[in-house]
Amino acid sequence: MGLKIYNTLTRKKEEFVPxxxxxxxxxxxxxxxYADAHIGHAMSAIIFDMVRRYLQFLGxxxxxxxxxxDVDDKIIRRAQELGQDPIELAQYYADKYLQHLxxxxxxxxxxxxxxxxxxxxxxxxxxxxxxxxxxxxxDGDVYFRVTKDPDYxxxxxxxxxxxxxxxxxxEDPRKEHPGDFALWKAAKPGEPAWDSxxxxxxxxxxxxxxTMCIHHLGETIDIHGGGNDLIFPHHENEIAQSESLxxxxxxxxxxxxxxxxxxxxxxxxxxxxxxxxxxxxKHHSPDALRLLIFSGHYRKPVVYTExxxxxxxxxxxxxxxxxxxxxxxxxxxxxxxxxxxxxENARExxxxxxxxxxxxxSALAALFELARAINTARTQxxxxxxxxxxxxxxxxxxxxxxxxxxxxxxxxxxGQLAAKPFIDLLVEVRQExxxxxxxxxxxxxxxxxxxxxxxxxxxxxGTVWRFEDEA
RNA sequence: GGCGACGUAGCCAAGUGGUAAGGCAGGGGUCUGCAAAACCCCGAUCGCCGGUUCGAAUCCGGCCGUCGCCUCCA
Numbered sequence: 001m002g003l004k005i006y007n008t009l010t011r012k013k014e015e016f017v018p019x020x021x022x023x024x025x026x027x028x029x030x031x032x033x034y035a036d037a038h039i040g041h042a043m044s045a046i047i048f049d050m051v052r053r054y055l056q057f058l059g060x061x062x063x064x065x066x067x068x069x070d071v072d073d074k075i076i077r078r079a080q081e082l083g084q085d086p087i088e089l090a091q092y093y094a095d096k097y098l099q100h101l102x103x104x105x106x107x108x109x110x111x112x113x114x115x116x117x118x119x120x121x122x123x124x125x126x127x128x129x130x131x132x133x134x135x136x137x138x139d140g141d142v143y144f145r146v147t148k149d150p151d152y153x154x155x156x157x158x159x160x161x162x163x164x165x166x167x168x169x170x171e172d173p174r175k176e177h178p179g180d181f182a183l184w185k186a187a188k189p190g191e192p193a194w195d196s197x198x199x200x201x202x203x204x205x206x207x208x209x210x211t212m213c214i215h216h217l218g219e220t221i222d223i224h225g226g227g228n229d230l231i232f233p234h235h236e237n238e239i240a241q242s243e244s245l246x247x248x249x250x251x252x253x254x255x256x257x258x259x260x261x262x263x264x265x266x267x268x269x270x271x272x273x274x275x276x277x278x279x280x281x282k283h284h285s286p287d288a289l290r291l292l293i294f295s296g297h298y299r300k301p302v303v304y305t306e307x308x309x310x311x312x313x314x315x316x317x318x319x320x321x322x323x324x325x326x327x328x329x330x331x332x333x334x335x336x337x338x339x340x341x342x343x344e345n346a347r348e349x350x351x352x353x354x355x356x357x358x359x360x361x362s363a364l365a366a367l368f369e370l371a372r373a374i375n376t377a378r379t380q381x382x383x384x385x386x387x388x389x390x391x392x393x394x395x396x397x398x399x400x401x402x403x404x405x406x407x408x409x410x411x412x413x414x415g416q417l418a419a420k421p422f423i424d425l426l427v428e429v430r431q432e433x434x435x436x437x438x439x440x441x442x443x444x445x446x447x448x449x450x451x452x453x454x455x456x457x458x459x460x461x462g463t464v465w466r467f468e469d470e471a
Numbered sequence: 472g473g474c475g476a477c478g479u480a481g482c483c484a485a486g487u488g489g490u491a492a493g494g495c496a497g498g499g500g501u502c503u504g505c506a507a508a509a510c511c512c513c514g515a516u517c518g519c520c521g522g523u524u525c526g527a528a529u530c531c532g533g534c535c536g537u538c539g540c541c542u543c544c545a
Contacts (some may be wrong), residue, residue, distance in 0.1 A: 011475095031545065044545035074543065142497050158474060158541075205543085228476090229545035234544085258476085259539065268544060295484060295494065300477070301538065308483065311495040318494080323507070349492095353485090365493035375509055379502095439504060446506075457507050464508095 003058065005223075006299065006357045007230060008254040009155055013357050018222045019252065024055050024062045025217040027251070027433060029209055029226035029234070030112075032069040033093035034078045038274035039289060039304065040227075040260035040267040041097070042104055046290055047257045048225050049402050054354050059401045064109045065216045067209060068094045071115045071202050076191055086192055087116060100277040103275040104286045105402050113212040117202055119194045122203045125245060126183045126196075134244040137172045140186030140199040146179040149240045155254060156232035181237055183207045202389040206237035210250070224251035224340045228299070231256055235401060258301040267304065269454070275304065285407045287403050294360035296403055315368075319398060320405045322371035323391055327461060328381020335380040336387070342373035343390045350397045360401060370394050407467065416467055427463050430456075 003016040017025050028048045031041050055062050069075075070090035079086035083426075094114070102108070115122075117356050126142055129135040146152050146160060153159050153345030160179055172178075184206035193200040203211075213221060219242075226235065234255065259266040262273045280289065293313040296302055330336060346366045355363035355365040374390050398405050426445055433442040446456045451467040 029545070032543080037545090041545050047545090129545095156474080156540075186528075220510085225545095229540065229544055232474090232540060233542090259545075261538075264538085266544085267538070270543065291494085292483085297485080300484095303483085307495090311483070314495050314496095324508090359485070361483095361494095362492070365485070368493055372510085378509060434504080437504070442504070450507095455507065458503070458505095459508080460502095 003055075003355045004357055005253050005255065008228075008256050009251075011157075013395050014253070016253065018060065019220060022049045022059070022061060022224065024060045025221040025226070026052065026055075026062055026064050026223040027209070027213045027217055027221055028064070028066040028109075028224075029230055030068050031065045031097065032072055033073060033090045033097060034072075034075040035269055036276040036278055037097045037100060038267055038269070038276050039280050040274065042106075042277050042289065043098070043260045043293050044227055044257060045106045045301065046104065046293055046402065048255075050108065050290075050294070050298075050360065050400075051223070051225070051255070051358060053400050053402060054358065063217060064107075065111045065113065065212065066109045067212050068097075068112060068114045069205065069208060070094060071192060072205060080190075090114075090116075098284045100281070103281060104277070105288065105404055107402075111216050113216060115208045118208060118211050118215065119203070121197075121215050122185075122207055122343075123194075123196050125207060125241070126203075126431070128245050129183065129241065132244065134241075135183055136176065140175070140184075140201055141182055141199055142184035142240060143175055143180040144183055144237065144244075146178060146181070146240065147177050149244055151432055152240050153236065154305070155236045155239055158232065179234065181206060183221075183241070184410065206234055207241060210238045210242040210245075211232070213238075213250075214246070219246040219250075221251050223253045223255055225255040225257075226292055228256040230256060255350075257298045260306075261301050265378070266301075268393055284309050284313060285316065285404065287316045290401060290403055291316050291364070294364055296361055298358055298360065299451075316403070316405070319367060319371050319403070322374040322394055324378070326378050326381075326383035327385050328378070329383055330381045331384030331386070333382075335377055335382045336384065339373055339377040339382055339390050340386045342370060343386070343393050345372070347368035347393055347397065350400075354400070362398075363401070367394060370397075390448045423449070423465060427456065427465055431463060434458075439443070 004013045005016045007014045022278070026048075028044070029456060031037055052062050052064050068090070076086045076091050094112075098108075098112070126135060129144065130137065130142065133145070135142050135144050160177075170261065184196060184198060184201050184207075185204055186199055186201045191202070193202055210402075213224070222239075222322045224235070239250050259265060265271060265273055267274045288309055289312070292304070292309055293302055295312070295315075306469065324440065346369060349366035349369070350363045353359040353366060356362070370390065374394065377387060377390070395405060426449065430442045430445045433445070449465070450455060454465055455468055456463055456465045
């Protein structure tokens with residue numbers, strides 16, 4: 001068996017074999033930082049976080065690099081509008097994005113290169129292409145010569161003619177071929193610029209990723225990922241540049257995920273149909289976003305709606321609920337045995353699903369089945385090692401998907417802690433009311449607490465209460 | 472116009488040749504003073520039409536619909 005990954009380059013699922021045994025070199029294209037990131041960006045980070053976590057779960061040592069584009073036309077324009085320094089603006093949004101990723105439980109990358117930190121390498125890269133005849137200089141700009149690259153178009157599956165016919169590429173008489181793309185852009189007045197052999201300027205978009213990738217991970221990497229909107233021209237051009245320079249395959253597996261949609265269209269900054277991560281986190285949990293994303297396949301689009309995220313929130317609550325403590329004391333017997341078997345089955349089903357090109361939807365089904373088995377066992381009075389093992393497995397496998405199965409933390413919790421003795425007191429009083437069969441008053445307390453997001457459950461062992469975000 | 476993906480119960484969604492996972496919502500039941508939580512039971516023949524096959528949601532062709540890329544984009 002083993003892991004299979006769908007490779008955009010070959011349009012097939014392929015068995016995953018890394019370049020170097022036990023190690024994976026992985027690069028994911030990060031955002032251009034000129035505004036608040038939205039949950040489509042979060043989705044990209046979350047999907048590759050899951051890929052990375054699963055590879056680590058399988059025992060691979062993963063070297064994970066993702067970048068920030070911190071110099072480009074949009075950043076410059078936005079900075080000019082705001083009267084700010086473009087590099088500082090980019091820095092601000094990059095920092096904010098990193099903080100959001102942490103809140104979303106995305107593991108930090110090993111490196112976060114940026115355009116501004118790679119300029120010398122980029123210049124060297126471009127010079128290498130010029131020396132080999134793959135690039136040419138015009139008025140301080142440098143362009144890649146697509147006609148010199150025989151397999152240009154192999155990733156996106158379009159020929160050079162197709163790539164340009166019917167497109168809206170502006171004819172630029174200075175370019176040899178309309179498909180030629182900029183490696184280096186001569187600086188206009190007031191723009192950030194670096195000295196280069198071709199005059200002051202800044203890198204084009206595609207060159208940065210190629211350079212960072214090769215610089216930090218080597219000439220051939222295992223996995224190169226991004227949204228499917230990057231296939232053309234971005235990744236196509238990355239391949240062209242990189243392979244023309246090194247003569248070696250650039251990436252062995254190209255992974256592309258589908259887009260997050262809002263209102264029937266791709267969520268995007270240019271369309272303005274977006275939910276920022278900031279906004280999302282004010283109302284919903286990180287786990288719910290993961291559940292929404294992973295309930296479908298990563299290569300398909302995800303439609304974001306308020307209803308969908310609330311359904312996901314309830315699904316997460318179900319998984320969390322399975323982590324509640326046992327209530328009985330049966331440590332052995334048929335019931336305990338059944339739970340042991342269910343645990344083993346869940347692990348197996350989870351791995352089988354994930355091995356099949358990260359079929360998270362199917363993997364989640366295995367988690368829900370395990371949750372049910374745990375709940376059944378709890379009702380039957382099972383506890384002890386098998387119960388603990390089942391819960392540990394649920395947490396572990398959920399963790400591979402980056403789900404924490406924990407309630408909210410931080411400021412809210414501080415306030416909640418302070419309220420605890422008072423809630424205990426109310427619950428105690430209500431118990432007394434129930435003993436005296438004063439149901440009206442007892443129910444009033446329960447209802448009023450419910451309005452404050454505190455739910456009460458009367459069990460045979462007594463009343464338990466919890467803040468609604470917790471298990 | 473070119474390239475590509477998708478269309479499965481009320482909603483989300485796996486499954487891609489042998490008679491349909493899972494989640495949310497809904498209905499019924501067990502439990503409960505009533506609830507809640509949990510558990511049990513109930514639901515689809517897979518966009519439409521035609522073809523291949525002993526057999527298709529699953530392969531082929533056509534049609535309809537949705538989305539993505541072809542321009543900055545996760």
